[in-house]
Amino acid sequence: xxxxxxxxxxxxxxxxxxxxxxxxxxxxxxxxxxxxxxxxxxxxxxxxxxxxxxxxxxxxxxxxxxxxxxxxxxxxxxxxxxxxxxxxxxxxxxxxxxxxxxxxxxxxxxxxxxxxxxxxxxxxxxxxxxxxxxxxxxxxxxxxxxxxxxxxxxxxxxxxxxxxxxxxxxxxxxxxxxxxxxxxxxxxxxxxxxxxxxxxxxxxxxxxxxxxxxxxxxxxxxxxxxxxxxxxxxxxxxxxxxxxxxxxxxxxxxxxxxxxxx
Amino acid sequence: xxxxxxxxxxxxxxxxxxxxxxxxxxxxxxxxxxxxxxxxxxxxxxxxxxxxxxxxxxxxxxxxxxxxxxxxxxxxxxxxxxxxxxxxxxxxxxxxxxxxxxxxxxxxxxxxxxxxxxxxxxxxxxxxxxxxxxxxxxxxxxxxxxxxxxxxxxxxxxxxxxxxxxxxxxxxxxxxxxxxxxxxxxxxxxxxxxxxxxxxxxxxxx
Numbered sequence: 001x002x003x004x005x006x007x008x009x010x011x012x013x014x015x016x017x018x019x020x021x022x023x024x025x026x027x028x029x030x031x032x033x034x035x036x037x038x039x040x041x042x043x044x045x046x047x048x049x050x051x052x053x054x055x056x057x058x059x060x061x062x063x064x065x066x067x068x069x070x071x072x073x074x075x076x077x078x079x080x081x082x083x084x085x086x087x088x089x090x091x092x093x094x095x096x097x098x099x100x101x102x103x104x105x106x107x108x109x110x111x112x113x114x115x116x117x118x119x120x121x122x123x124x125x126x127x128x129x130x131x132x133x134x135x136x137x138x139x140x141x142x143x144x145x146x147x148x149x150x151x152x153x154x155x156x157x158x159x160x161x162x163x164x165x166x167x168x169x170x171x172x173x174x175x176x177x178x179x180x181x182x183x184x185x186x187x188x189x190x191x192x193x194x195x196x197x198x199x200x201x202x203x204x205x206x207x208x209x210x211x212x213x214x215x216x217x218x219x220x221x222x223x224x225x226x227x228x229x230x231x232x233x234x235x236x237x238x239x240x241x242x243x244x245x246x247x248x249x250x251x252x253x254x255x256x257x258x259x260x261x262x
Numbered sequence: 263x264x265x266x267x268x269x270x271x272x273x274x275x276x277x278x279x280x281x282x283x284x285x286x287x288x289x290x291x292x293x294x295x296x297x298x299x300x301x302x303x304x305x306x307x308x309x310x311x312x313x314x315x316x317x318x319x320x321x322x323x324x325x326x327x328x329x330x331x332x333x334x335x336x337x338x339x340x341x342x343x344x345x346x347x348x349x350x351x352x353x354x355x356x357x358x359x360x361x362x363x364x365x366x367x368x369x370x371x372x373x374x375x376x377x378x379x380x381x382x383x384x385x386x387x388x389x390x391x392x393x394x395x396x397x398x399x400x401x402x403x404x405x406x407x408x409x410x411x412x413x414x415x416x417x418x419x420x421x422x423x424x425x426x427x428x429x430x431x432x433x434x435x436x437x438x439x440x441x442x443x444x445x446x447x448x449x450x451x452x453x454x455x456x457x458x459x460x461x462x463x464x465x466x467x468x
Contacts, residue, residue, distance in 0.1 A: 011438045043445045050394045050448075051413040057391060058414070063297040063314040068289060071318045075277075075285050078322050 001026040014044030105247040106220045108255035201257040215250040270335035302410040305399045313346045333424045340425040397447040405440030
């Protein structure tokens, strides 16, 4: 074996992969006679030791637990929504979340409106003496705590004839706390929104007034009659039209506040 | 028979069928190697985290495309990991060249070479393991990935060739060249360190 021959096996020799082979015997014979090759082999063996030490030190390095949590969430989402496109799970999840938030917000508003209308302007069946069902009687159609199909139709709301409008709460502190959070931040919509006129944000009926950690502002469309439900003036002739609104949806998915936009 | 005794391929099949426990077990079994590969290739824990996440998201969404006849699941995951690491590094231009240290370069240029009996002798000491890590990061990518796979992830030549999509001979020659470069870089490092030390001492006595 000469120096050139050794070059072809020096890495395997340094990595202890030539155990009990004829090449190993020849190599040892050569390196005992050639100081240069012996030094090169020693360098390679030292490098092997250094690499081994690095491998040993990093053997237990792992991704932090949050990666596993995120992946398990992504896995569940994938299983629950198998029709989603597969190429980009995270962006898809964001789009999906946005859509769900918008839908949830619209549903929550309509539910609140329906409930408010029912409380403020009781129907015939709720008026005293109108034959409303008594406790313990046979099951009757459920009270309108959720919006029925009829409630979702845009149209005039029965005139409110009892109780103060919901807007007459003391909202100053709530607005002050939330003003910064509620400002739209999307640069692309900034130009459009600069030309819009909006009311102050008003808390949703029954929503928690404590400051929220975070959430989203979702743009929805509602029947114009919704204005009246929040104590705002409304042109009765345009009651059937729709009006835009921004809804604050907390991270818990609950609609917290609303403002109307023109 | 518990899930722990299942092979990777069986766990993948269960995972695709909706068994979250199988997915969790597969992740626990394989994510460390993926993470360490990305870490050694990039030198960044943030990139390693991102790559690990991306690799398993691909497995969740496209695991049905895995073909056992083309290699083990481990090789498949390394292959995805490699693609993501290279893409990410290309995007971030993430390089850590030892030669780029101008202070050291100047010292090397002005100082007399210092003869050391065993310049690589202290490579196993913990403070110099960092020098090995940096030297690996300064290797050209095609040498670095072979060194990381074969030396740090203890993969044999055939597995590495499968991951890299090249011949076994190519892996051998790249490893040979990569190691030779590492020895050169570490020797240079050591000489520079010794030269800097001598210069400092000369200044002290001046």
